[in-house]
Amino acid sequence: xxxxxxxxxxxxxxxxxxxxxxxxxxxxxxxxxxxxxxxxxxxxxxxxxxxxxxxxxxxxxxxxxxxxxxxxxxxxxxxxxxxxxxxxxxxxxxxxxxxxxxxxxxx
Amino acid sequence: xxxxxxxxxxxxxxxxxxxxxxxxxxxxxxxxxxxxxxxxxxxxxxxxxxxxxxxxxxxxxxxxxxxxxxxxxxxxxxxxxxxxxxxxxxxxxxxxxxxxxxxxxxxxxxxxxxxxxxx
Numbered sequence: 001x002x003x004x005x006x007x008x009x010x011x012x013x014x015x016x017x018x019x020x021x022x023x024x025x026x027x028x029x030x031x032x033x034x035x036x037x038x039x040x041x042x043x044x045x046x047x048x049x050x051x052x053x054x055x056x057x058x059x060x061x062x063x064x065x066x067x068x069x070x071x072x073x074x075x076x077x078x079x080x081x082x083x084x085x086x087x088x089x090x091x092x093x094x095x096x097x098x099x100x101x102x103x104x105x106x107x
Numbered sequence: 108x109x110x111x112x113x114x115x116x117x118x119x120x121x122x123x124x125x126x127x128x129x130x131x132x133x134x135x136x137x138x139x140x141x142x143x144x145x146x147x148x149x150x151x152x153x154x155x156x157x158x159x160x161x162x163x164x165x166x167x168x169x170x171x172x173x174x175x176x177x178x179x180x181x182x183x184x185x186x187x188x189x190x191x192x193x194x195x196x197x198x199x200x201x202x203x204x205x206x207x208x209x210x211x212x213x214x215x216x217x218x219x220x221x222x223x224x225x226x
Binding site for chain 1: 144151152153154157164166167168169202207209210211212213214216217218219
């Protein structure tokens, strides 16, 4: 099974900062890597699929990058609406796996 | 508009079974991969199962393999999750999700149905 190691587990930042969350897969996942945003009491929302394809409705300040086993989600110019928990997901091979999550909190 | 409405959750004793349902509207369920994802109390997201769009393949998390069964009823445009031999570790909010148009990743999500396994 492919394991997804996400870091950091939490990060404190201020509005206007840039934040980068990384995800490392225990083996290659091709381009089958997505990023999700989760807020309390709400269903998760997909931000990025296919490593770097921004989903409809997702702000352009979210950027996905990486290849092979190492991936990153970068949020440039953090907005108040971005304080949330973020997860990566590999959907290359079963069993699929989410990363452990990164909580982006107010500094 | 895509809508996914889960039902069937509740309080169940350890070792018992439960069947979750997901009523889909706004799209034809048979045209997309469908998934179940869960989130335990205070925990992260956990992928549970996927039924590929052509029913050619089904995947399960190791934690549920052999106990859970995913299925669908095309006529009812509904997805199901039969859960047997439930344990406390299965306590979670269960989300029904629809695969994307350009990939199988979960794109649209329901609001979830809560399963609590306790005596």
